[in-house]
Amino acid sequence: MSSSETLHSGNALAWQPVCRQTDLVANSGVVVRLGDEQIALFYLPETEQQVFAVGNRDPKSAANVIGRGLLGQLAGELVIASPLYKQHFRLSDGGCLEYPEQRLKVWPARLREATVEIASRGDEKPA
């Protein structure tokens, strides 16, 4: 991703609107497509961060389905369970609880007014 270089150079994240708050589903996920990238957005109104953005592709099945998984909390960590084979990924860094070699991309995400924004950093967060 070319944008990652620009991001690393400065601390200011390049925020980009991706959809409206009304497109989100509370305590569940929806998906947006940006270029060739599919990003799953999860809306947890009760949490501090509220919106989380992770890659939509399930590394195990190679199907684009993460946005249709089930949200949960395991040992304090917010996780999304893949709908196909039920493995769990942390929303915080995309790491997989069961298979460390599987990992989802993670984007910084936030709600601005009634708009959902993500920082277009198409890179994994360092673990």
Added chain:
Amino acid sequence: MNPATRSNDLPTLIVVGNGMVGHHCIEQLIANGALGQYRILVFGEEPQRAYDRVHLSEYFNGSDSEALAMSDAALYRQPGLTLHLGTPVLEIDRVRREVITTRGAFAYQRLVLATGSYPFVPPIAGAEGEARLLYRTLDDLDGIRAAARGKRRGVVVGGGLLGLEAANALKSIGLQAHVVEFAPRLMPVQLDEFGGAALKQRIQELGVGVHLSRATQSITAGSEYRYRMNFAAGEFLETDLIVFSAGIRPQDALARACGLKLGECGGVAVDDLCLTSDPAIHAIGECAAWNDSVFGLVAPGYQMARSVAAQLCGLVDMSAPFRGADMSTRLKLLGVDVGSIGDAHAAQPGARSYRYIDEATASYRRLVVAADGKRVLGAVLVGDNSYYDTLLQYAQNGIEPPEDPASLIMPAGGGAPALGVDALPDSATLCSCHNVSKGAVCAAIDGGCTDVAAVKACTRAGSGCGGCAALLKQVVEHELSVRGIAVDKSLCEHFAHTRQELFHFVSVEGIERFEELLARHGKGRIGCDICKPAVGSILASCWNRPITEPALIPLQDTNDTFMANMQKNGTYSVVPRIPGGEITPDGLIAIGAVAKKYDLYTKITGGQRIDLFGAQLHELPEIWSELIAAGFETGHAYGKSLRTVKSCVGSTWCRYGVQDSVAMALRLENRYKGLRSPHKIKFAVSGCTRECAEAQSKDIGVIATENGWNLYVCGNGGMRPRHAELFATDLSDESLVRTIDRLLMFYIRTADKLQRTSVWRESLEGGLDYLKAVILNDSLDLAAELEAQMQRVVDRYQCEWANALQDTEKLKRFRTFVNQQGGDPEIRFVRERGQRRPARDEELGALANTEENPA
């Protein structure tokens, strides 16, 4: 420091062979920190990463080679570890300490041979091509599959353990299977005469031909089949293909060529430390001969691998010497239980045998006891392995048998004192694959493990062949209760309650939302993928609100959320309800038209209805509005709910029918459709005792009689089939429905999550009699309540799809992307037999250049 550069300075350890044992050695080496001490090279002759040879036959039942793999590919991608597949080692140069391969020579400081063994083929004229197939590797199985295409009969030479397994495999790919054995009985190594006879009877009953005391002298061209196997005295057998499974020989060619000492009957000779005659070389697994014997099972090989891995890492206290291994085995061959423990042939002087023979069911058990009657030496079991665990523990741990040892093999119910798990000493090995003793399991529990999964993760017990799972569970549960730890039946970390308790809270306190239940009876604010669907199901069973209500949506698995079943590529299947399997020609045409319009793969299901596969999320509402317009309703193929009521054509058409089974099936399906339950529920109604609807394999089975209906309950097919049990006879239409109302609602109230009626029924204390008392005699004074609860669910039924289609808010959910229209462009199909199917990985590259995906 970068480990990749550092490892260049480390001594090189080479492992030859990437089979089960070689792989276990690598795992153990990694766990012991060997990557900090060696650069490790692995050479494997087969093209695949180590796979589970023990379960090789599953390759014929749909497992692919990746599913059988012993590890993720990532394991071998670690820095400092290199795996060369498809690369046999051709020679070992012990002077220069090099192995020679097709990729060149590689120097080693330490070498481990794990080359396993190969099938022995007796020298028989004409044994070549498809008259000389083997059964050891994935490639062998591909060969058999190719040879079997369009053929009728297959013969296995060798009636030992592997031969019978090969015969089973031939049978499973549709061949008529025969076994030819040289010895006068099957499994001559493990079984005695009577055991062999019982096994033969069982196997013949399954339609497999058994030919004993036959030595094949030559193989020539056949007249009816491709080959003719000629035996003595002019006897012969014709067949299309021949698989040899006449024993294995240790693969010691490399060792032989480089002058390592060999065992008397072959195999690389090793000492207690698995060292060969060259102190730089170890040998482990089936290629190694310890004390002149080779061990053809995986557990002893694992033992050797562990010992060598510990030695190589300098872990002295863990490198237990190898002192031989127990060759007891328990298997299911062609669905027949066979077990052999210790001294099965009573070879020890003075040994006494007890035998139990049941000719009616072809069951046989033999118990071998020491001369003084104080020790169990061995046993043979055919037909029922439920005796295996107990007898093995007696034999392995020197537990003194009861005064009348025969009671140990008498049929259950004869008062045999089953050995409680508390009688096992701490040293008793529970899991022989990973060498885990009862003591180690107890230590894990004392270290904080509170369930089987945790003990398994901590000790690895149960993660090899799986044969010890039942015993492990018993020990863990027993030890937990001894320690006063209640066996944890919590739903998950958010609810310290059983499903049954949660059901009670919901129905008694009138709770209709997950958040409310969590606040009152649970922990945290979010829940997880275990408790949310379970509670969603309970709420639906109690209140039957449309599952697309905003408060309920986040609780559902994807299948319930989108009211369709997700397939492997992220598309969905659509199953309209076809009650009782009865459908009008117009209905068929309507389904066909929808399938054609959306290009959906169409298949008749095993449940008498039609499944349409390959719909994308955004297409579901359109597809359903067309189906609903044609008069269809959702089939709940996605829900833990009523699936189908299968029917036979019954008295309307059939000359034998005594009641209108179709009408009854329609009535039942329409009554219970939409009922959410702990697991799926299936019914069937047959019009007479010939049972064409297979009602006795269903959760609820109804069979017509002259006077009404017989009701069978709690059967199922699936992973562990169970026959339904006769529950009530000659019921009228009304009493049939009332009885089913009560029974299902009682099940819904009291079952565990994801528990089918069969398992629920087996776990009910008091069994069938108790269930009859509650349902038929109303012993708990519940009947009226159960019926009323069911009536509420029935009254609130609406087709979930029809409901969702009326609500634009709900339909917003069916968008693949919320910021653009259309579907996922990465979903690709190819056509096969006139229909679409998901493209496989290897087809994707070609597709990308040719076809545009219709979005």
